[in-house]
Amino acid sequence: xxxxxxxxxxxxxxxxxTVLDAAxxxxxxxxxxxxxxxLIPYGACRLCxxxxxxxxxxxxxxxxxxxxxxGMEVTTNSxxxxxxxxxxxxxxxxxxxxxxxxxxIAAQLGVEKTRFGKPHLKDNSAIVGTDGCxxxxxxxxxxxxILKIGxxxxxxxxxxxxxxxxxxxxxxxxxxxxxxxxxCPTGAIEHHRIRLHKPEPIPAEFEYGMVNRKPINIPFPQxxxxxxxxDPDTCMNFRTGGCKICEDNCGVHAIDHAQxxxxxxxxxxAIIVATGFELFDSRKLGRYGYGKLDNVLxxxxxxxxxxxxxxxxxxxxxxxxxxxxxxAILHCIGSRDENTNEYCSRxxxxxxxxxxxxxxxxxxxxVYNLYIDMRAFGKGYEEFYKRILGEGVHFIRGKCAExxxxxxxxxxxxxxxxxxxxxxxxxxxxxxxxxxxxSAGLIPGKDSDKLGRILGISCSQGxxxxxxxxKLAPVDAINDGIFFxxxxxxxxxxxxxxxxxAAAAAGxxxxxxxxxxxxxxxxxxxxxxxxAGCQLCVANCPYGAIEYNKEKKxxxxxxxxxxxxxxxxxxxxxxxxxxxNFEDVQILAEIEGILTxx
Amino acid sequence: xxxxxxxxxxxGFLCRWCSYTGADLAGTSRMQYPPNLAAIRVMCSxxxxxxxxxxxxQDGADGVLIAGCHPGDCxxxxxxxxxxRRYPMLLNLLDQFGIDRRRVRLEWISASEGxxxxxxxxxxxxxxxxxxxxxxxxxxxQFCSPA
Numbered sequence: 051x052x053x054x055x056x057x058x059x060x061x062x063x064x065x066x067x068t069v070l071d072a073a074x075x076x077x078x079x080x081x082x083x084x085x086x087x088x089l090i091p092y093g094a095c096r097l098c099x100x101x102x103x104x105x106x107x108x109x110x111x112x113x114x115x116x117x118x119x120x121g122m123e124v125t126t127n128s129x130x131x132x133x134x135x136x137x138x139x140x141x142x143x144x145x146x147x148x149x150x151x152x153x154x155i156a157a158q159l160g161v162e163k164t165r166f167g168k169p170h171l172k173d174n175s176a177i178v179g180t181d182g183c184x185x186x187x188x189x190x191x192x193x194x195x196i197l198k199i200g201x202x203x204x205x206x207x208x209x210x211x212x213x214x215x216x217x218x219x220x221x222x223x224x225x226x227x228x229x230x231x232x233x234c235p236t237g238a239i240e241h242h243r244i245r246l247h248k249p250e251p252i253p254a255e256f257e258y259g260m261v262n263r264k265p266i267n268i269p270f271p272q273x274x275x276x277x278x279x280x281d282p283d284t285c286m287n288f289r290t291g292g293c294k295i296c297e298d299n300c301g302v303h304a305i306d307h308a309q310x311x312x313x314x315x316x317x318x319x320a321i322i323v324a325t326g327f328e329l330f331d332s333r334k335l336g337r338y339g340y341g342k343l344d345n346v347l348x349x350x351x352x353x354x355x356x357x358x359x360x361x362x363x364x365x366x367x368x369x370x371x372x373x374x375x376x377x378a379i380l381h382c383i384g385s386r387d388e389n390t391n392e393y394c395s396r397x398x399x400x401x402x403x404x405x406x407x408x409x410x411x412x413x414x415x416x417v418y419n420l421y422i423d424m425r426a427f428g429k430g431y432e433e434f435y436k437r438i439l440g441e442g443v444h445f446i447r448g449k450c451a452e453x454x455x456x457x458x459x460x461x462x463x464x465x466x467x468x469x470x471x472x473x474x475x476x477x478x479x480x481x482x483x484x485x486x487x488x489s490a491g492l493i494p495g496k497d498s499d500k501l502g503r504i505l506g507i508s509c510s511q512g513x514x515x516x517x518x519x520x521k522l523a524p525v526d527a528i529n530d531g532i533f534f535x536x537x538x539x540x541x542x543x544x545x546x547x548x549x550x551x552a553a554a555a556a557g558x559x560x561x562x563x564x565x566x567x568x569x570x571x572x573x574x575x576x577x578x579x580x581x582a583g584c585q586l587c588v589a590n591c592p593y594g595a596i597e598y599n600k601e602k603k604x605x606x607x608x609x610x611x612x613x614x615x616x617x618x619x620x621x622x623x624x625x626x627x628x629x630x631n632f633e634d635v636q637i638l639a640e641i642e643g644i645l646t647x648x
Numbered sequence: 649x650x651x652x653x654x655x656x657x658x659x660g661f662l663c664r665w666c667s668y669t670g671a672d673l674a675g676t677s678r679m680q681y682p683p684n685l686a687a688i689r690v691m692c693s694x695x696x697x698x699x700x701x702x703x704x705x706q707d708g709a710d711g712v713l714i715a716g717c718h719p720g721d722c723x724x725x726x727x728x729x730x731x732x733r734r735y736p737m738l739l740n741l742l743d744q745f746g747i748d749r750r751r752v753r754l755e756w757i758s759a760s761e762g763x764x765x766x767x768x769x770x771x772x773x774x775x776x777x778x779x780x781x782x783x784x785x786x787x788x789x790q791f792c793s794p795a
Contacts, residue, residue, distance in 0.1 A: 503720070503721065506665075506723055508665075508666065508717075508721065508758050508759045508760055509760060510760040511760050511761075511763075516759050516760050519676070520673075520676060521676070528665060528669060528759060529723075572691060590694075590730060592724055592725040592726045592727065593724075593725075613724055614691055615691050615692040615694055615695060615723075615724035615727045616690065616691050616692055616694065616695030616727075617692060617694035617695060617724065617727045617730045619695060619697070620694060620695050620696060620697040620698075620730070620734070621730065629691070629695065632690060632691060632695065634697065634699075637688060637690070637700055638700070638703055640688050641659060641688065641700065641703055641704045641707055641709075642707055644657075644659060644686040644688070645657060645659070645704070645707040645708040645709055646707075646708075
């Protein structure tokens, strides 16, 4: 550690740090325009000058480029320092009289007016929009040194020196990251003059694109573990190899851009499949206007909107920022429909009732529920349905035909019109509303067939994983040691998923507790006396469980590897291969038995 | 001519993981299909030795169904591919015996396809009714003068 004195205060810093760092460590203010923790000190603005005593002499030096030395005596507020800083501020003010940032910092130093006239500078309005550039080069340095892009550079000398892009044209290499305008101390950089490509906002996945996110972000408020992640597709480090500004900013050095995805192999005795569901894509049913009309939301979008941590802070608002006066909730989107999914998704009726309640409570809007059948099947669910009926929510029995913005009457103008047949009234209705919520059904995860193939479990007709028995083994897969929890096995609500999850955990634990797995005694064996050594069985075995013994000139089954399919037995020309409990004689006897009995 | 009085006997070799479970599902789902098929459970369609089929036909079956997992879905990775390759050879053998090759069927029925199992059995039974009884020739005289 290096000890030095600043304004009579003892400060200790690590070797290699500057006097400016030391002053910050000791909470001693030094004005500066051109320093940034990620950039190498450059000493451009000179406002950070301090007086340094060396033996009997004192010198004025820029503290940002001055390495701290043992026993150094520094003064930051002597008359000489303040006088010089004021002169510097006047000169900066003369160069950039319009700049708000310069005027502010000059005012802090007690400078309101400059005695000097504006110097004759080369015009640079193509790149630096307003006059405010003090040639500190932070934009150039951040673009070249930190982000490794190099879209900006200095040009000219003396009074004609300026920051430009090549040929003063919008830069092709600029990745529109905005770092230059972010670091510019005077706000002189107008980013749209530099870039050729418009920056594309990154929609936040968890909020269904209703708000944008940064490349480094905490994916959602309840994330476990609650730590930020870096999106490699949009992070500048992954695109250019530079930046890493977040690494400099992180106080505990927790960010590591060199981390790679790893595939880890874990040996386990039981597997619980809990891959969940996906929401039906409402775009597939174009007649409801999802993705085409504003204020048509799917269920999870509305769920985020009504949530206190959501993009609107829990307020239910239409696109124009107003609370809706009428809301329609359309049931059975992508379920109970022969054109999409025939099955009932089970949860939609109840969450639609919850939505109706939330809309009523938060906005007091008119709520219309368009349903086929109300399925309030669980404990307390019917009671909730009755409560919602009592809250004055309209229930219209009939499926929505279309959602349109084409108004026929003046009161329909500017509204979404929900067209539906009311099967209880026996007439077609047109409901003008401000917001439409699509109660979309549940579909299997998009990779569930791939996962099923890996685990050797099959899918039932809707594409959800198939249980061993619909009534007697609804948690087990057909393969021993694999259990299901939640919506991957079929649409289910939270209490059902919790119950199945607990059952799956108990099933897995009972296997772990035993500590051993009982194999089925149906492995193959080869009769040494009969085997002719043709090796057909070796080629037949999908597991490499059969090896040819060159000394004995026969094939031998490794019992631990054999899974007992019996393909080798069917292919054996000499009848030497046998499958325990599925012997040829047994099967032939079965055939005889079947055919003589009938 | 379909002889509605004639009830064909069908022996079904069903793989334990897909088709047997599919048949089970057809049962638990209370699906209706003809009772003509008697199932023999094998671990894999690859276990079905062609001699089993010949033996079944010889012993009085009018048709044989071999059913396994869909290609790519085999519980034993590739057992059903072995069955798939043996099947054409078996058909050639049937031709030489003078047996209509429509009497032996290979089908892929997954564990969730109870409905398909019921449909296959119904179709196959109907087809065998059209073909009539097999009348396997047990003596050389019978073989030389088929009925």
